[in-house]
Amino acid sequence: MSLAGKPPAEERLRERGLAAQLRATEEKLARADEDLARVLRLSHSCIYETGRDLRLTYITGDVRDVLGLEAAEMLGRKFHKLLRVERWPSVDGAKARRHAPFRNLMCRTPDGTRHIQISGTPLRDAEGKFCGYHGAVSDATALIKAEERAATNYRRFREAIECIPASLTLFDPDDRLVICNSATQNFFPGAKDLLVPGSSFEDLLRADIESGFLWKTDLSVDDWITDRVARHRLANTDVIGALPDGRWIQVIERPTTDGGVIGIRINVTEVKQKEAELEVTTRQLEEQSRDLQRSNTELEQFAYVASHDLQEPLRMVASYCQLLKRRYAGKLDADADDFIGFAVEGANRMQRLINDLLGYSRVGHRGEVFAPLLADDIVKIALGNLQAAIADVGGRVEVGDLPEINGDRTQLVQLFQNLIGNGIKFRRDEAPLVRISAVTEGAFAQFTVEDNGIGIERDYVEKVFLIFQRLHDREKYSGTGIGLAIVKKVVERHGGKVWIDSTPGQGSRFQFTLPLVDRSQSDE
Amino acid sequence: MNDYAPRVCEVLLVEDNPADARLTQEALGESKMLNKLHHVKDGIEALQFLRREGVYHEAPMPDVMLLDLNLPRKDGRQVLSEMKQDSELRMIPVVVLTTSEAERDILKSYELHANCYITKPVDLDKFIYIVRTIEAFWLAVVTLPNRRPDNASGVMAA
Numbered sequence: 001m002s003l004a005g006k007p008p009a010e011e012r013l014r015e016r017g018l019a020a021q022l023r024a025t026e027e028k029l030a031r032a033d034e035d036l037a038r039v040l041r042l043s044h045s046c047i048y049e050t051g052r053d054l055r056l057t058y059i060t061g062d063v064r065d066v067l068g069l070e071a072a073e074m075l076g077r078k079f080h081k082l083l084r085v086e087r088w089p090s091v092d093g094a095k096a097r098r099h100a101p102f103r104n105l106m107c108r109t110p111d112g113t114r115h116i117q118i119s120g121t122p123l124r125d126a127e128g129k130f131c132g133y134h135g136a137v138s139d140a141t142a143l144i145k146a147e148e149r150a151a152t153n154y155r156r157f158r159e160a161i162e163c164i165p166a167s168l169t170l171f172d173p174d175d176r177l178v179i180c181n182s183a184t185q186n187f188f189p190g191a192k193d194l195l196v197p198g199s200s201f202e203d204l205l206r207a208d209i210e211s212g213f214l215w216k217t218d219l220s221v222d223d224w225i226t227d228r229v230a231r232h233r234l235a236n237t238d239v240i241g242a243l244p245d246g247r248w249i250q251v252i253e254r255p256t257t258d259g260g261v262i263g264i265r266i267n268v269t270e271v272k273q274k275e276a277e278l279e280v281t282t283r284q285l286e287e288q289s290r291d292l293q294r295s296n297t298e299l300e301q302f303a304y305v306a307s308h309d310l311q312e313p314l315r316m317v318a319s320y321c322q323l324l325k326r327r328y329a330g331k332l333d334a335d336a337d338d339f340i341g342f343a344v345e346g347a348n349r350m351q352r353l354i355n356d357l358l359g360y361s362r363v364g365h366r367g368e369v370f371a372p373l374l375a376d377d378i379v380k381i382a383l384g385n386l387q388a389a390i391a392d393v394g395g396r397v398e399v400g401d402l403p404e405i406n407g408d409r410t411q412l413v414q415l416f417q418n419l420i421g422n423g424i425k426f427r428r429d430e431a432p433l434v435r436i437s438a439v440t441e442g443a444f445a446q447f448t449v450e451d452n453g454i455g456i457e458r459d460y461v462e463k464v465f466l467i468f469q470r471l472h473d474r475e476k477y478s479g480t481g482i483g484l485a486i487v488k489k490v491v492e493r494h495g496g497k498v499w500i501d502s503t504p505g506q507g508s509r510f511q512f513t514l515p516l517v518d519r520s521q522s523d524e
Numbered sequence: 525m526n527d528y529a530p531r532v533c534e535v536l537l538v539e540d541n542p543a544d545a546r547l548t549q550e551a552l553g554e555s556k557m558l559n560k561l562h563h564v565k566d567g568i569e570a571l572q573f574l575r576r577e578g579v580y581h582e583a584p585m586p587d588v589m590l591l592d593l594n595l596p597r598k599d600g601r602q603v604l605s606e607m608k609q610d611s612e613l614r615m616i617p618v619v620v621l622t623t624s625e626a627e628r629d630i631l632k633s634y635e636l637h638a639n640c641y642i643t644k645p646v647d648l649d650k651f652i653y654i655v656r657t658i659e660a661f662w663l664a665v666v667t668l669p670n671r672r673p674d675n676a677s678g679v680m681a682a
Binding site: 312319323351 | 648
């Protein structure tokens, strides 16, 4: 026996070597077991094996954690008896064949709280005969929840874009349609069938054009498509154009972060029509305003020229009437004296009228450039001019704090002079008192000039600002009735308003607004 | 200092409106001073008068000139401008007497060295007062340069 012939030392050595090898293998095996357990734990999975009858013969991993069942109670039973099957495995939509590999048997744990995904690979014996499955069971709850969330988000997104009255398209970086809303059909009437994911932008255009839907262009169809596709890639379009059916469409294209293109198409026909209508209306208004301005200017020019040119011959009439009176008064008979007297008086009155008309027309005709003015200074100048008239009747003028305003010095002096003069002139028996004050209202100063005069009857309040409107007989209160017309014109030239409150027998209160100095601009 | 020797003062009135001219004449006529009013109707006649051309070859050198601005053919501004470029004529005091109150007319007149600018008042009494004031000032108060040598008797005698 060769074995018996071997020396015992050699035998021992060999045994020792085998023992060490065995130990190493056992360690490796234990290590592999540990690794498998760790993998199963980390992936929240189990692995299993069944017999030919699909009853479980083996299952390992954190069975209780994953399935909520004990491994022991599962052995010898089938998955679909243990768990609630929600979806049988399918391959391309069809039910998987018997004994074929499967990936997605979807179940729920008996308590319904967790989703389980089971995959399986058929086991075959040496002759290729099916003898069971082995595979993995994993907790798919997080995955399913994420899928549900994604589905919800997608549904919301769809609903949202469906609500938009405009067309919304999303193309991927290869210019293939990803999604669009149904309103898009209105904008690609010839390419409705192509409005499905995967269609290329170019195909959409071509189909649309072939159905006769081309934007107005001088280019050939191919050139136009090439150009249009290039612009679509650039994704910075924002144009409004007319379609052959008369609609106006606004197209906006913007890039997505992954290199796709979002397109928005809006029917702006109504807006365009409104714009056109508005343009017509605006043009008409402008024309009317120009006409009005022209006739106003002509009127002012006329008043100016008329009053200016009438002044000269009238000066002659008046002067020679005066000369007649000077030389011949008392030298002819009494009638002649009367006649000369009337002629002089008529000429003088006409002179005043024309002079006033000239003054009135100058408000529009010869304005100075507006400048910042202290209203206080303006009132002082006006009071200086009225000094004698005020002193004559023992009048008093009280002036409150007045702001700095923006305006035409000469005209504003005249404005205050006319109003103060008015208060002094239309006095009652007591000494006239005029009060001037102001408050600021936004960009305007609101002035008040109050008197204690005779006041104005309600019926005449509107009339006082009309040119040559006199409310009293000439004997009692002289004047042509131009003063307040000039006041109104000056205020309006300054962009302000003037109005009046009056109590007959107690006084009148004139109020008007004038622009304040705009500090925000003058500081620059 | 002033020589009040009674002599006729020559006044040249340049005015296209005869009624206006007459009025000035009447106003001067009411004055106590000895004066002679010469009236021309436009700028061309005015310069002919001053230069003693044509029918004006015997015209005297005016002591003072009353000049309207708006005149036919050649207006007052041109007359003023031409006079002030002439070494002799520029010495004649020119009173611009016009109905214009326009700032630009006033400015232009003084730029052209008018001696004064007066707006004709509308009222006759005021007008008469102003004409007399002009007369009193220019013909009595101020001292004017000697007249043209050929107009001065002394030179004539020499």
